[in-house]
Structures are given as structure tokens and as C-alpha cells.
Amino acid sequence: MKAEAYYPGSKNNSQALHYLKRFQPQNDEVKHIRVLLYGPVGVGKSSFINSVNNVFQERMTQKALTSSTTADKSFTKKYKTYTIKREGSVNYPFVFNDIMGLEDGDGRGVRADDLKLALMGHVKEGYTFNPISSLSHDDLYYNSSPSISDRVHVLVCIYDANASQMKSSVLQKMKEIREAASELGIPQLAILSHIDEACGETEKNLRNVCNSKHLIKKMGDFSSSLGIPMNCILPVKNYSEEIQLNQDVDTLILSALRLIIDFGDDYAAKLKP
Template structure:
């Protein structure tokens, strides 16, 4: 259990994350980290001038966004900005693009969907593999809330995944259901199984991408 990446428990149409932030996963023992990182970004929001801009995500995928850069919903990062990385290394570039969408959310707004499609197309042009995480599955489905092992048996979740796949174009086998740690204070094997299964696929896709460079 860790609380390195801060989150908000209140429902809001504004993204809680404001900066481009890199997170490492520490191994047991001092000073050792696993050989992968997560780059968290500001969320996509409905309407122009709200949420992270698609152009900023494109720059991040190419490694041009420095860690700690504060996103500006009105204006994209420019080459003159201190947060612009002019000479990105392979480690600065994004190896896997992961979209996170709540299974409990209402139908996606058309402007958000347009931004996501634009970002996906840019990732495809860069050869970056893409995955989607369907989160909060226990809140969206009573079957899964009773038993997480029903995650892949739930007709409701399967329809959610199918609708998301049809809207965005991500294949069904690249959409992974996950339960968030919300009120738990101890680790639970069934929750971990879904999370680690998603992580395993991210790492495999990232390895494939790096091997092609």
C-alpha cells in the first residue's frame, strides 16, 4: 500500500492531477526500484480549454515534456517553455499509452471521445501500443462487487467493454477490468490479481515497443 500519487475522493468534472508526474515503484530494500515508471497526467475534460490538451499528450509521448511540468488547459507547451525537453532520450519517451475509464461513468462526451481518438491516432503514428483500464468495476456491477472472480463473466462489464471498444477502437483483449483500492487498508489477492494482470500486459507491450526501436 502506498499513497505517493495523491487522489481526490470527491466527484468532480475537473481533473485533480495538474502536473506531468513520474512515479517509480520501490522494491523491498533500500534504494532499489523496478525498471518501469508511470507518468501521470491531467485528465481529459469535456470542452475546449478544459483538461489536458491533446497536443501536450502528443509531446509527452515523444518525450518533450519534463517531469513536473504544470499543464495549461488553455495553451499547449511550447519550445520556449522551461518545461520543454528539447533532446529527449529513449527513457523520456512513452512506451505504452494507457487510458483509464471508469466503468461507473456515464456515456462519454463527444468532445472527450474526439480528443482520445486524436491521441490514439498520434500514438499509432509513433508505433506506441495502447491499452485501456476499466476501473471501479465493483461499483458498476453487483456480481463483481460480490465476487471479483466474476469480472470476466459479467454481462454488464462485457457490454461496457464492448461499447468502449466500439467507440474508441481499442480491441477487447486490450481493455482490462480493475477494481480500485478504495476503502481497504490491507492488500487483497483478488484485487491484486486484476491489477497485476494489467501491469503484466503493460510491461509486455512496452518490451515489444522497445525491441522495435
């Protein structure tokens, strides 16, 4: 396996950032590429949004609120869209939707049915997820006529590289969501987070990610469980304990983001109003 498969090199940071800063959707009818993040509780969905924002703002930020104390319950409760601000009052043409985490068992965490509605653009901003019942068609937060910009253009699963074996009920929910996205033709990728905590080699130096047998096995196991190809599983370390930007952290974030945006843009290019 080539080293650049997972660590393209920090010298490419400026090139990737330049590409993303100049990015415009191919489809003129699409205002922004919508990225929906999902996964179990505490895997780093909100932290990934913050990490992306850090890179673009060139400083530490906390755009999406996170918690280090919610081990088994989701900190995120509402459907919220996060934009990335560029110079002036304009935002970059890609947005992220953070959702309630998937929890083990029935009646806990975000419901797969709500995620399926979100994929089609039927969930309005501010909807509070209810683990007991799904969003109904007569609810004020149900969008009956979603635009192509309301729809999700790329689905990204985030999973903790340091987590133990995934609970069967959580895995089943993830498979349901993947199947719904596949029926809609929505491209899917995965982010393997917390890679520094899962492996001593990457804890010492993030550039060792391509040489870590432990991480590559973890990615292979995850690929087999969920069916996401290995080249669509992206190892990332989110900003968590740092107080300053780190070039190696940025490298993995930018590499993942560029692929996510390109996949979403190719899908959005085929959509018609």
C-alpha cells in the same frame, strides 16, 4: 468466453509478481519502460499507480495523491513520473506518468497537443498543464532532445466502468491521442476501472468479472467507441476503501500490469538511441 480471459486466478499472483520483480528491458539503452496513463477526470489514474505500488510494497500506500471530491475537474495538475521502489535504494525498471484529466469542452483539462508531446518525450518533469495553451518549444519544461527512456513506451487509457456515456468532446480528444500514438507505433491498452461499482456480481465477488454480461457489454461499447480491441481492455478494481491488501484485487492489477509492461517492452526493444 473463457473465465481466465479476465480473471486468471489468484494462484497466479506469485508467478506474475515474480516475473515483474525480475523484469529487465530487452533494450540495454532503455532505463525503464514508461507507461503514460490518460483518460477523463476521476477515472482512477492516480489510484491505479497507488494500487500497483501497494502490491509491490505489500502494504497500503499513497504514492500518488488522489481526491474523492473532484468530480468534474482534474486533481492532477503537473506532469509527474512515479517509480516503484524495490529493496534497497533501487527502483523497478518501469515508471508511470500521471497527467491532468481530459475534461469536456475547449480550454478545459489536459490538451491533446501536450499529450502528443509527452508521447515523444518532449515534456519535462514538473510541467504544469495549461488548459488554454500547449507547451511551447521555448519553454523551460520543453525537452528538445529526449532520450529513448524519456519517450512513452506504452499508452494506457483508463475509463470508469460506472460512468455514463462519454462526452463527445472527450471522446474526440481521446481519438486524437490514440492516432498520435498509432503514428509513432506506440502500443495501447485500456483499463476499465471501478468494476465493483458498475456491477452487482463483481461487487459481491471480483471473480465474477468473467461472467458479468454488463461489464462485457461495457467493454464492447468502449471498444467500438475508441477502437481498442477487446483483448486489450483490462478490467481492474483499484484499492480505494480497503485498509488491507486483497488477493482478488491484486490478481486483476498484476494481470493488467504484466500485459502493459510486456507491450511496452516489445516497443522499446525496437528503439535506437
